[in-house]
Amino acid sequence: MDELDPDRFYVYKVIGGEDWDADDDGTMDTNATLNKGIIRAIARGSEIAELGSAFRVTLASEILYEFAAKTLVYRFDANTFPQRLKEIAARIVNDIDGNGEVDNRDILLFDPVKNRERLTALIKSQWSHWIQTVHKGSMPALSFSVLIGSVDTPGDAEGVVLSSDGTRAYVAAGSSGLQIVDMTDPINPTIIGSVDTPGYAKGAVLSSDGTKVYVADGSSGLQIVEIGDPATPTIIGSVDTGYDALGMALSSDGTKAYVVISSGGLRIVDVTDPVKPTIIGSIDTPGEISLGVALSSDGTKAYVADWNGGLQIVDVTDPVKPTVIGAVDTPDAAFGVALSSDETKAYVAAASKGLQIVDVTDPATPTIIGSVNTPDSAYKVALSSDGTKVYVVDGSSGLQIVDITDPVNPAIIGSVDTPGEAVGVVLSSDGMKAYVADWYGGLQIVDISDSIKPTIVDSVYTPGYAVGVVLSSNGMKAYVVDWFGWLQVVDLTIYSSLTSLSL
Numbered sequence: 001m002d003e004l005d006p007d008r009f010y011v012y013k014v015i016g017g018e019d020w021d022a023d024d025d026g027t028m029d030t031n032a033t034l035n036k037g038i039i040r041a042i043a044r045g046s047e048i049a050e051l052g053s054a055f056r057v058t059l060a061s062e063i064l065y066e067f068a069a070k071t072l073v074y075r076f077d078a079n080t081f082p083q084r085l086k087e088i089a090a091r092i093v094n095d096i097d098g099n100g101e102v103d104n105r106d107i108l109l110f111d112p113v114k115n116r117e118r119l120t121a122l123i124k125s126q127w128s129h130w131i132q133t134v135h136k137g138s139m140p141a142l143s144f145s146v147l148i149g150s151v152d153t154p155g156d157a158e159g160v161v162l163s164s165d166g167t168r169a170y171v172a173a174g175s176s177g178l179q180i181v182d183m184t185d186p187i188n189p190t191i192i193g194s195v196d197t198p199g200y201a202k203g204a205v206l207s208s209d210g211t212k213v214y215v216a217d218g219s220s221g222l223q224i225v226e227i228g229d230p231a232t233p234t235i236i237g238s239v240d241t242g243y244d245a246l247g248m249a250l251s252s253d254g255t256k257a258y259v260v261i262s263s264g265g266l267r268i269v270d271v272t273d274p275v276k277p278t279i280i281g282s283i284d285t286p287g288e289i290s291l292g293v294a295l296s297s298d299g300t301k302a303y304v305a306d307w308n309g310g311l312q313i314v315d316v317t318d319p320v321k322p323t324v325i326g327a328v329d330t331p332d333a334a335f336g337v338a339l340s341s342d343e344t345k346a347y348v349a350a351a352s353k354g355l356q357i358v359d360v361t362d363p364a365t366p367t368i369i370g371s372v373n374t375p376d377s378a379y380k381v382a383l384s385s386d387g388t389k390v391y392v393v394d395g396s397s398g399l400q401i402v403d404i405t406d407p408v409n410p411a412i413i414g415s416v417d418t419p420g421e422a423v424g425v426v427l428s429s430d431g432m433k434a435y436v437a438d439w440y441g442g443l444q445i446v447d448i449s450d451s452i453k454p455t456i457v458d459s460v461y462t463p464g465y466a467v468g469v470v471l472s473s474n475g476m477k478a479y480v481v482d483w484f485g486w487l488q489v490v491d492l493t494i495y496s497s498l499t500s501l502s503l
Contacts, residue, residue: 004045009081011065012041014057019135023128024112037134040065042072042085043108051108059130060110063123064088075187094118147460148477149489151189153179157481159203159468163210166472168230169479170213171487172201178215178223180230186477186489195233197223203247208254212236212274216245222259222267224274239277241267249295249302256280256319258302260290264309266302268319283322285312292336296343301325301363303346305334311348311356313363328366330356336380340387345369345407347390349378354400355392357407372410374400382425382434389413389451391434393422398444399436401451416454418444424468428492429475433457437466443480443490462488 004010018032041061048055067088071081085104096106096118110118119127155176160169162183169181169189177197182190199220204213213233215223221241226234244262251258257269257277268281287309294303302322304312310330315323332353337346339360346358346366354374360366375397382391390410392400398418404410420441427434427448434454436444442461448454464484471478471492480488 006046026113148491149187149189153485160481161204161206172204193231218244237275237277281319281322305337307333326363326366351377354378370408370410393425414452414454437469439465
């Protein structure tokens with residue numbers, strides 16, 4: 001202890017081991033409980049030296065750490081941090097050392113067996129549940145540290161797109177149109193501008209130059225919003241798509257929007273002049289509703305997930321005369337589609353019939369060459385960067401990992417049952433984690449480094465139903481849209497352990 005600087009703060013981390021008193025009742029258990037989790041403690045060098053063998057790393061110190069982590073990362077101030085720890089400690093325990101006040105020293109002296117009755121009522125009521133959470137390996141245990149900010153947008157948050165620098169979030173907010181959120185301070189995201197579109201904002205796409213947002217606005221078609229001044233966004237152009245606009249993709253040059261509609265079909269909108277957008281091409285597809293569209297890299301083909309119409313391949317080489325050149329009838333409703341990097345295969349989420357792999361080498365004769373049934377209902381798919389695996393969000397059966405090395409014989413090699421209904425997924429850039437929008441289960445963070453044994457490493461519960469998630473460009477934050485109107489900001493750097501901080 002002599003080498004510790006008395007004026008620095010240190011973080012101690014305890015990993016794994018066995019717990020012979022898992023319920024902290026003071027009686028040794030017959031069998032040890034394996035601890036898969038991590039618990040930590042924050043302490044000044046002077047406190048560590050003073051307490052010596054009485055210094056403890058416990059669930060109480062972990063709770064304090066998680067409450068304080070946001071301050072450590074984003075708002076650390078040498079003058080105010082000690083008071084912050086004191087305020088947090090008072091939420092967790094009552095006076096333990098008998099000096100008449102509660103501070104971090106009481107946390108570091110806390111004995112789970114002898115001092116359990118000194119916990120505050122709130123902490124005591126959740127104590128047993130949190131112990132089990134740590135034993136199972138969920139880290140952080142309480143999600144205090146990873147959820148760093150939130151903002152309640154009016155209406156229903158249906159989707160979000162980020163500015164390239166990550167300082168703005170553009171939320172498609174249902175009946176409340178487009179909401180613009182300043183993310184400069186991620187702990188306190190703030191709505192700085194909004195525009196109430198005439199319909200129901202289902203989704204948003206940002207122009208490549210960051211000056212306009214294209215909104216799929218339900219019964220009011222496509223709305224184009226000028227965002228040069230984010231405090232006063234303005235609808236500068238719109239076009240009636242005939243039926244509800246549900247989603248879209250922009251051409252690589254930003255001159256055309258490909259909009260899927262509720263009656264089944266595709267509308268091609270010339271947005272070269274955003275003040276006067278014009279439908280230049282239109283095609284009806286056989287499905288009752290079109291749910292998604294993916295464009296080929298050369299912009300000549302659109303692959304439409306067409307519900308009971310399966311996969312429709314539309315030639316858009318001449319955008320004035322789009323033509324269905326190929327189609328495949330999937331065995332159940334096509335919810336979503338993704339293309340392989342070489343664009344020879346399309347991976348279709350086909351509800352109760354799981355994943356369908358379609359050979360689209362010849363787009364005029366697409367053929368299902370492989371399939372695998374998933375336990376529940378496949379909603380969306382995401383591809384690994386090396387093209388060997390597909391990650392399927394499968395409703396009540398969570399995340400399914402499918403090996404597609406042999407596309408004729410795809411096989412589920414791993415899965416994890418999330419607590420809610422998995423409806424959306426995005427992968428980290430290194431392919432080590434999957435971030436799952438889990439409906440009433442919030443955001444589930446899944447370690448997929450071992451594809452055979454994926455593991456939930458954290459859960460962030462949202463106020464309502466998590467419907468989508470996007471990552472910042474550097475992968476350090478996740479933005480979760482919640483159907484009750486919330487945008488949640490989740491810190492993905494907090495998993496790394498802090499070592500010391502100067503005071």
